[in-house]
Amino acid sequence: MQDVFSKLGPLIVGSRLKRMSDYIMRAGAEFYNSNGVDFEPKWFPLYYLLSHEKELGIMDIAQKLNISHPAVIQLAKELEKKGWITSTKSKEDARKRLLKLSKKGINLLPQLQLIWDDIREVNRQVVESQSTNVLKALEEMEAFFASKSYNERLKEYQESKK
Amino acid sequence: MQDVFSKLGPLIVGSRLKRMSDYIMRAGAEFYNSNGVDFEPKWFPLYYLLSHEKELGIMDIAQKLNISHPAVIQLAKELEKKGWITSTKSKEDARKRLLKLSKKGINLLPQLQLIWDDIREVNRQVVESQSTNVLKALEEMEAFFASKSYNERLKEYQESKK
DNA sequence: ATTAGTTACGTAATTGATTACGCAAATTTA
DNA sequence: TAAATTTGCGTAATCAATTACGTAACTAAT
Numbered sequence: 001m002q003d004v005f006s007k008l009g010p011l012i013v014g015s016r017l018k019r020m021s022d023y024i025m026r027a028g029a030e031f032y033n034s035n036g037v038d039f040e041p042k043w044f045p046l047y048y049l050l051s052h053e054k055e056l057g058i059m060d061i062a063q064k065l066n067i068s069h070p071a072v073i074q075l076a077k078e079l080e081k082k083g084w085i086t087s088t089k090s091k092e093d094a095r096k097r098l099l100k101l102s103k104k105g106i107n108l109l110p111q112l113q114l115i116w117d118d119i120r121e122v123n124r125q126v127v128e129s130q131s132t133n134v135l136k137a138l139e140e141m142e143a144f145f146a147s148k149s150y151n152e153r154l155k156e157y158q159e160s161k162k
Numbered sequence: 163m164q165d166v167f168s169k170l171g172p173l174i175v176g177s178r179l180k181r182m183s184d185y186i187m188r189a190g191a192e193f194y195n196s197n198g199v200d201f202e203p204k205w206f207p208l209y210y211l212l213s214h215e216k217e218l219g220i221m222d223i224a225q226k227l228n229i230s231h232p233a234v235i236q237l238a239k240e241l242e243k244k245g246w247i248t249s250t251k252s253k254e255d256a257r258k259r260l261l262k263l264s265k266k267g268i269n270l271l272p273q274l275q276l277i278w279d280d281i282r283e284v285n286r287q288v289v290e291s292q293s294t295n296v297l298k299a300l301e302e303m304e305a306f307f308a309s310k311s312y313n314e315r316l317k318e319y320q321e322s323k324k
Numbered sequence: 325a326t327t328a329g330t331t332a333c334g335t336a337a338t339t340g341a342t343t344a345c346g347c348a349a350a351t352t353t354a
Numbered sequence: 355t356a357a358a359t360t361t362g363c364g365t366a367a368t369c370a371a372t373t374a375c376g377t378a379a380c381t382a383a384t
Contacts (some may be wrong), residue, residue: 005211007200007258011204012207013183013189013285013288013289013297014183014184014186014187014203015183015187015206015207016183017179017180017182017183017186017296017300018179018180018183018184018187020176020179020300020303020304021176021177021178021179021180021183022180022270023307023311023312024175024176024179025170025176025180027311027312027313027316028176028189029314031328032314033315034306034317036368041176042340042341043178044174045174045177051384052374054321056363057363058363059361059362059363066181067341067342068342068343069363069364070198070341070342070343070363070364070365070366071340071341071342071360072364073364074340074341075224075340076201087179087246093349093350093361093362094348094350095348095349095350095361095362095363096362096363097362097363097364103331108177116317117341118258118316118320119316121319122312122316122319123175125315125319126175126303126306127175127309128302129306130296130306131298131302132294132295132299132302133294133299134175134179134299134300134302134303135175135178136293136294137292137294137295137296137298137299138178138182138296139180139287140291140292140293140294140296141256141292141296142182144288144291144292145185145288149189150185150186150189150284151192151193153284153287154193154280154281154284155196157280157283157284157287158266158280161172174341180359190361204370219332219333220332220333220334221331221332221333223353229371229372230371230372230373231332231334232333232334232335232371232372232373233370233371233372235333235334236371237370254376255332255379255380257331257332257333257378257379257380258331258332258333258379259332262370290370303341313338
């Protein structure tokens, strides 16, 4: 027995999800690299988002991507350093800093699209190979916990035992 | 539209897995807390492992848990500080440091078991609610990539397009 | 018994993300 | 319109885990 995790079943759903996610992220990083594109998977969500919406403030992005706003600032700093995005102060609201893709950033897009297509295809293969679809499972989980949170459920079960 | 992620489908399986894993981990942390037990989810794998095997070296543990050995050292340091584990030099191999639960650590077990039971139950509920089972999906994914890695598949698809 | 190579562990530096905090601009309310 | 509150952003501190590197102990080969 080498891998204790798989034996534990439902007890450690969390850890197993993380493990698979880490694996995929790392593989993605390698792939960009071997294609000679200086891009990291962690940048994808922000980059992709900005490629679809012209301008967004930090908080908007944080909400849409479901990450903390300092994380957005950090990522933005990195992409700005690469020259792929620019930021401007909002005219309507002086507190806001709006991010958008720069020309250089837009020019990079076609190259990235090709790579994203490959990734999308392999992910599609995985999902199709499955008798039980991860994405569907995840959606179901999210819905399950949206209707009643994990912690509420824990509490309730605990109460029910008394 | 608030949540961009779900729209992206197969492109970001990785991020979605991570998000769900993070959610579960955080909920777990709260639950220990609200039960007045000073325990963190990240300790679970090591603790659980040691509760089943009497003594293990750092590297053994790292392999079994599929984490880096510095991570094991770190976790062990924390558990040792709590007084729940102790370590001794191996007599057969002076390089090895063997970890095991202390008496105090063993005494804590029954309390933890109760909590783990609750967690297991709620996880079981999730899984049973699903028309597609996350754990099964994960297992299938792991098998899929074990037979041929993500990166091999990416390369192959790329070749096939030329 | 020396040397070369491997294994086990520890430390340091780095990465990626979070929470906590503070400031300034906008909004609400009295 | 002044005061209180909320919102948007930035910085700092912290956390969890990794990679990279060094050292000591073991093993194998000559």
